[in-house]
Amino acid sequence: MLTTLAALAGLALAQQTDTTVPVRAGARLEVNNFGGEIAVKTWSKSAVRIAASHSSRDRITVDASDQLVRVKSESRRGPSQVVDYEITVPAAMALALSGVYTDISVDGSQGEITAETVQGAVKVSGGAGNVSLKSVQGDVTLEKARGRIDLSSVNETIKASQISGDVSAETVNGDISLVQIESANVEANTVNGDIVYDGTIKDGGRYRFSTHDGDLRVSVPEKSNVSISVSTFDGDFSACYPVQLVGPKTKHRFSFTIGSGSARLELESFNGDIRLCRPGQLAKDRNEDKDHDQDHDQDQEEE
Amino acid sequence: MSDTWTNRLSEYLDGDLPDKERAALEAHLPSCADCRATLEQLRRVVARAQALDDRPPAADLWPAIARHVGVVSLNARRARRRVSFTVPQLAAAAVALTLLSAGSAWLLERRQPAQRAAQSNTTPSPILTNAGTYEANPRYAAAVADLERVLAQGRSRLDTATVRVIEKNLGIIDRAIRDAQSALAADPANSYLNLHLAQEMRRKLELLRQAAVLAGART
Helix, strand or coil, rough: HHHCCCCCCCCHHEEEEEEEEEECCCCCEEEEEEEEEEEEECCCCCCCCCEEEECCCCEEEECCCCCCCEEEEEECCCCCCEEEEEEEEECCCEEEEEEEEEEEEEEECCCCCEEECCCCCCCEEEEEEEEEECCCCCCCEEEEEEEEEEEECCCCCCEEEEEEEEEEEEECCEEEEEEECCCCCCEEEEEECCEEEEEEECCCCCEEEEEEEEEEEECCCCCCCCEEEEEEECCCCCECCCCCCECCCCEEEEEEEEEECCEEEEEEEECCCCEEEEECCHHHHHHHHHHHHHHHHHHHHCC | CCCCCCHHHHHHHHCCCCCCCCCCCHHHHCCCCHHHHHHHHHHHHHHHHHHHCCCCCCCCCHHHHHHHHHHHHEEEEHHHCCCCCCCHHHHHHHHHHHHHHHHHHHHHCCHHHHHHHHHHHHHCCCCCCHHHHHHCCCHHHHHHHHHHHHHHHHHCCCCCCHHHHHHHHHHHHHHHHHHHHHHHCCHHHCCCHHHHHHHHHEEEEEEHHHHHHHHHCCC
């Protein structure tokens, strides 16, 4: 679809729009783009610069007030087709970015971010406060954010790294990777995919990881204070270090405690395996798996 | 889950436990992982209820749920409680609350006034049964069917690739639901399986709702 849109847009004359509007502290940016790209970066000026590449049939409108800068595009025949925005904003500016056939990227933000698209990737570096990133058919990637993080996809993977704050990640058909997470409240679930969590287990924290068809790999320091419950239907559990099971247990459901047990960690995989390791060891395992996969691929090629 | 405190957690959360019992329960919690887990699930359900869509539904369905929970799970001795959950009921409540937020209010809003009036004159059917029979539950099935109908009507407005992805992912969720139901048939008291089934059914409603919203949007 994007290719078709791009081809159609190419038939019209390419045009550039480049405008800068002053903004006050606390203002918010709203951008809606049906197809194309929204790329946001930051600067130290109290202004928003909007540069857009688009068809000559399309018109970019910028409505700016003290509190809100709203950017949208229109065509003489209705919705515009493909517009590529490159927008520069003050770092603390709140962002609300949305599209349909749209890739969204943000770099260097220190403000709240909402980004939603249907067919396209969302890739954000930075963000503070409420950070909500959603795509139906695209990877969702976030790094270096702090605050209340909400990540959602349907058919692709979710990756988050160097995050501090509450984290919620949900997809249906994709893996979830949460690495270098500093949080007392993390929830991640997928139906068909693996989940990796490599981050803190804080006293009194709540952590829940759940998949139907996939493996869980979670890092837990040996010196943490956490009650861990493990539930599977048809999977196995393993740990990189000895654990002492407590209470009633079956092959697929049991609990154990490390330290005082003040944090709560729930690990659930209906059909997959669950593995617990020390921090950092998961990365090592992943690299070994990658090497193993490459070896395996090479073996297959040789065969 | 047969702990004597399990059925008092709802009262605890409501602040209805007498001081002495509250203190005893708080002393018990650190040593009981099951109670802590159940309490956490209960908190999530309450949090989800508090986070419900703020559009006013045409009919407030919660009293019917509460009444039904009361009929099923409360005896006379516990009649003064607001709501008390067993784990399967808790799982059912999670789905029911999602049903309310993701389906019913949205659907009710879209119905014609005449249909609303007709509905208001009917006796609400129970939502909560137990986790293994959600799909047989008329209200859940109706919400799914309604959302599927909306999606079918708006299908032509969706990109074919998006339709394929939604159908594929609904299939993945349906398979997970069937897996959980089969497992529950063999182990109906399994709290993990109950909650897992509830989670997958909630997810199906949410994906259907998301797809229906997309179908109604400019795509």
